[in-house]
Amino acid sequence: MKFLTKATAAVIGSAVMLSALPASGQISSVNELLSKVRQDAAKVEQENRQREAEFRQRRDQQQALLAKARADLGALERQAASVERTFAANRNTIDGLKGELRAAQGDFGEVFGLARSKAGEFKALLDSSLITAEYPNRTEVLGRVAESEALPSSEDLNAIYERMLQEIREQRLVKEFQAPVANVDDGAVQSVTRVGPFAVFTSGSANFLGYSAPTGESASAPLLKQLPKQPGGQISAAASDVTKAGSGDLVYAPIDPTRGALLESFERVPDVKERISYGGTIGYIILLLLLIGGLFGLLNIVRLFLIKTAVSGQKRKAQGSKSNPLGRVMLAYEGAKSKDADTVELKLDEAILKESPKLEVGLNLLKLFAGIAPLLGLLGTVTGMIKTFQAMMIYGTGDPQLMAGGISEALVTTMLGLIAAIPLLILHSFCSSLARSVQGTLEEQSAGIVARHVESRTGV
Amino acid sequence: MEWLNPVNIVNGLVNFLNTGGSVLLVIGIVTLVLWTFILERFAYYLFAHKPMKVRLKNEWDARSDKRSWKAMAIRDEMVSQIKERTDANVGLIKTFVALLPLLGLLGTVTGMIQVFDTMALSGSSNARLMAGGVFKATIPTMAGMTAALSGLYFSTVMPRWSARETATFADELQIG
Numbered sequence: 001m002k003f004l005t006k007a008t009a010a011v012i013g014s015a016v017m018l019s020a021l022p023a024s025g026q027i028s029s030v031n032e033l034l035s036k037v038r039q040d041a042a043k044v045e046q047e048n049r050q051r052e053a054e055f056r057q058r059r060d061q062q063q064a065l066l067a068k069a070r071a072d073l074g075a076l077e078r079q080a081a082s083v084e085r086t087f088a089a090n091r092n093t094i095d096g097l098k099g100e101l102r103a104a105q106g107d108f109g110e111v112f113g114l115a116r117s118k119a120g121e122f123k124a125l126l127d128s129s130l131i132t133a134e135y136p137n138r139t140e141v142l143g144r145v146a147e148s149e150a151l152p153s154s155e156d157l158n159a160i161y162e163r164m165l166q167e168i169r170e171q172r173l174v175k176e177f178q179a180p181v182a183n184v185d186d187g188a189v190q191s192v193t194r195v196g197p198f199a200v201f202t203s204g205s206a207n208f209l210g211y212s213a214p215t216g217e218s219a220s221a222p223l224l225k226q227l228p229k230q231p232g233g234q235i236s237a238a239a240s241d242v243t244k245a246g247s248g249d250l251v252y253a254p255i256d257p258t259r260g261a262l263l264e265s266f267e268r269v270p271d272v273k274e275r276i277s278y279g280g281t282i283g284y285i286i287l288l289l290l291l292i293g294g295l296f297g298l299l300n301i302v303r304l305f306l307i308k309t310a311v312s313g314q315k316r317k318a319q320g321s322k323s324n325p326l327g328r329v330m331l332a333y334e335g336a337k338s339k340d341a342d343t344v345e346l347k348l349d350e351a352i353l354k355e356s357p358k359l360e361v362g363l364n365l366l367k368l369f370a371g372i373a374p375l376l377g378l379l380g381t382v383t384g385m386i387k388t389f390q391a392m393m394i395y396g397t398g399d400p401q402l403m404a405g406g407i408s409e410a411l412v413t414t415m416l417g418l419i420a421a422i423p424l425l426i427l428h429s430f431c432s433s434l435a436r437s438v439q440g441t442l443e444e445q446s447a448g449i450v451a452r453h454v455e456s457r458t459g460v
Numbered sequence: 461m462e463w464l465n466p467v468n469i470v471n472g473l474v475n476f477l478n479t480g481g482s483v484l485l486v487i488g489i490v491t492l493v494l495w496t497f498i499l500e501r502f503a504y505y506l507f508a509h510k511p512m513k514v515r516l517k518n519e520w521d522a523r524s525d526k527r528s529w530k531a532m533a534i535r536d537e538m539v540s541q542i543k544e545r546t547d548a549n550v551g552l553i554k555t556f557v558a559l560l561p562l563l564g565l566l567g568t569v570t571g572m573i574q575v576f577d578t579m580a581l582s583g584s585s586n587a588r589l590m591a592g593g594v595f596k597a598t599i600p601t602m603a604g605m606t607a608a609l610s611g612l613y614f615s616t617v618m619p620r621w622s623a624r625e626t627a628t629f630a631d632e633l634q635i636g
Contacts, residue, residue: 265581275573341529374562404580411573418566422559429555436551440544448537451530 112151119160120146126163129197130211130259131170133223134177138163139214171196174242174253176203182225192224193243198255199263200224206240208263229267278405279412282380286373286413290420293369297427300362304434307359311441318453325355325438329446330453337454348450352442359435366431370424377417384410479592480599481574483567487600490563491607494556497549498614504545505621512545513629520633527636539630546622550615557608557615564604571597 102109123142126132132139141159145152176193181202184190192209194200201208208231209224230236231254238254245251256262276283310324320330332351336344388406395402462468477484516538525531575593582589 268581269577345529400579400583404576407576408573411569411576415566415569415573418562418569422562422566425555425559425562429552433549433551437544437548440540444540444543445537447533448535448540451533452537455530455534 115152115157115160116146119143119152122160122164126167127213128259129167130194130200130223131167131197132214133179133192133200133211134170134175134194135166136179136214136223138166179224180222181209182222184226187222195242195253195255197259198257199239199253201239201243202226203243206236206243208236208239210264211260227263227267229269229271231263231266275408275412276416278408279380279416280383280409282376282383282413283409283416286376286380286416286420289369289373289376290424293366293373293420293424294427296362296369297366297424297431300366300431301427301434304359304431304438308434308438311438315441315449318457325358325442326446326449328355329442330450333450345447348447352446355442356439359438363428363432363435366424366428370421370428373420373424374417377414377421380413380417381410384408384413476599479595480603481567481570481596483563483570483596483600484603487560487563487567487603487607490556490560491610494553494560494607494611497553497556498611500549501553501614501618504548509546509625513542513632516541516629517632526634532635535630535633535635538633539626542629543622543626546625547619550618550622553611553618554615557611560604560608560611562604564601564608567600567604568597571595571600 119142123139123146126139126142141156142163145156145160174193174195176191178189179192180187181190181192184202184207191203192200193203199208200211208227210227211224214223215221235254238252241251242253270278276287279286307324311326314321314324314326314330320334321327322331329348329351332347333344336347339347384406386406387409388403391402391406397403477488520526520535520538523531523534526535571593573593574596575590578586578589578593
């Protein structure tokens with residue numbers, strides 16, 4: 001402010017000098033100049049006096065204003081003190097009244113506190129019970145009692161034990177009701193059946209459902225959702241029995257004593273396909289071996305069976321045919337019957353020796369496959385154990401999950417090896433017994449059969 | 461007499477099969493097949509063996525020519541027929557007896573897989589949960605061993621019966 005005043009004064013001064021300069025040109029004499037200077041000086045003094053008077057007047061005014069503001073401050077301070085006193089007095093009154101209230105409530109205060117805490121606990125219990133899916137709004141009143149500061153009304157207090165009795169009653173019922181299911185038909189309302197508080201499944205297709213407690217933010221979301229992986233087998237069959245049973249029928253019902261955790265854990269149990277994939281490359285090699293060996297063995301059985309029926313048909317016919325081994329042996333005799341007995345025997349032996357290898361084709365391969373399969377299983381076990389020990393070396397033994405991959409490979413390949421070996425062994429046993437029977441017929445009986453036919457023809 | 465009640469017997473059997481798992485069922489079926497074959501052998505020796513022997517012997521005794529190579533060939537054929545009949549199914553009985561312990565081993569492995577499944581799901585702290593898998597591992601092993609033992613005697617003795625019967629029959633067919 002001061003700086004601004006100085007600057008203003010300097011500007012005014014220089015303006016005066018500038019306006020004086022052109023006037024000096026008209027000044028003709030020293031007297032005139034003198035009188036002009038005096039005149040100017042008198043004029044400036046008059047102006048200064050006037051400004052001083054103005055300043056004084058303003059200072060007086062400001063002092064008056066200051067005095068007024070001070071007076072106002074004093075009044076307000078007095079008012080504040082008085083309000084504070086009133087506040088303290090009121091607070092004392094409130095404390096007194098609260099004490100009076102507590103004294104008046106007496107033991108009732110504890111009763112209502114207990115009612116509140118019990119209502120809260122019981123609400124949590126009911127929310128986690130799947131019976132809430134049937135009565136979605138039943139825990140509302142309990143929440144109100146638990147959270148409100150006001151004294152609960154007698155209806156609210158009665159609601160607590162009514163809900164308790166309802167839970168007890170509903171727990172022993174097998175019941176069908178309507179409820180929305182989250183991931184079936186876009187959350188449409190379905191007819192579902194529950195077995196007490198233990199299991200719940202759709203009434204139509206007996207698909208097990210999972211229950212999740214209601215959360216604060218999504219009050220209207222469906223509480224039930226279909227489990228991604230159904231347990232299947234006996235458990236699902238029992239559920240289906242329950243949905244089909246009429247009232248009064250006695251059927252086995254599936255219950256989950258952990259109230260949902262067991263049924264949900266089915267999601268993590270691998271199915272057959274996943275299980276086989278745990279076996280890795282060796283597992284697939286064993287399955288390929290089973291496939292090839294099985295097909296080969298079945299074809300072999302069919303082939304040997306056809307040969308056997310052809311041979312037993314040939315036994316009764318005197319005329320040999322080229323289509324079966326016994327027929328070919330008989331044809332060999334026909335070709336040599338004019339020779340002496342030793343030559344005939346030699347010819348027959350030769351013909352039989354030609355037939356034997358044809359019958360044994362593939363038997364050794366089948367036996368090899370049946371022997372290799374469990375060995376491959378053992379190989380898988382060893383590689384699986386190597387993986388397990390590698391995991392132990394790297395991560396330590398703290399987390400069994402890290403070792404699980406190797407252990408499953410070890411066990412699954414052993415299992416697959418046995419699964420492949422057992423049918424292959426049975427196939428080999430069937431094939432070899434068929435082949436041996438035809439071979440026995442050829443080696444030990446063909447000469448006799450030929451001799452019989454010769455005798456019956458010549459009538460000896 | 462409570463245990464003779466058919467309902468109790470069926471329930472007990474179903475419970476046993478349930479604790480043992482599907483491998484136990486397979487072992488049961490294989491054992492049934494094995495014993496069907498063993499009983500078939502007994503039935504053959506009791507009812508069919510003697511008439512066949514008598515028929516072949518009469519046929520041989522009725523022959524005038526018992527010396528030529530044709531007669532020898534026919535004699536060999538008769539002996540071979542007896543051998544074929546007494547040897548029938550013995551190979552299969554042997555195979556099944558060898559298979560049963562393997563099936564028991566398969567049960568052990570599937571049971572262990574279940575034990576590890578349980579461990580993966582609920583940790584290794586709960587021995588009671590693992591017991592189901594341990595049952596599935598041990599019961600088929602025991603059943604496979606027992607069933608194999610039950611057939612082991614016959615699988616070793618039947619080839620000997622066959623050889624003996626063949627030899628005695630061959631002796632009965634007099635040459636010359």
